Amino acid sequence: MKQKETDLDTLIDDERFRQIETCRFVASAFRDGLMKTIGTDIDKILPPVSRFGGGRRAAKKQGVIYKLIAFFEKYLGLV
Numbered sequence: 687m688k689q690k691e692t693d694l695d696t697l698i699d700d701e702r703f704r705q706i707e708t709c710r711f712v713a714s715a716f717r718d719g720l721m722k723t724i725g726t727d728i729d730k731i732l733p734p735v736s737r738f739g740g741g742r743r744a745a746k747k748q749g750v751i752y753k754l755i756a757f758f759e760k761y762l763g764l765v
Contacts, residue, residue, distance in 0.1 A: 723755070
């Protein structure tokens with residue numbers, strides 16, 4: 687599971703996620719067997735982005751969701 691931790695750390699660094707919130711979010715996803723992408727939980731891990739940036743926030747959030755789902759699917763069967 688060292689690779690899983692390394693991949694998560696890389697994702698956190700690349701996307702500038704909040705460390706603690708991201709670890710909790712991912713742990714919950716693996717515990718529940720499902721990645722929740724609707725609601726405020728995903729917003730808690732995102733770095734601050736202006737809500738008035740002309741749609742960049744929505745695009746950033748969608749990109750993050752795709753990366754988190756890819757990570758989740760990669761390691762779901764290995765937990």
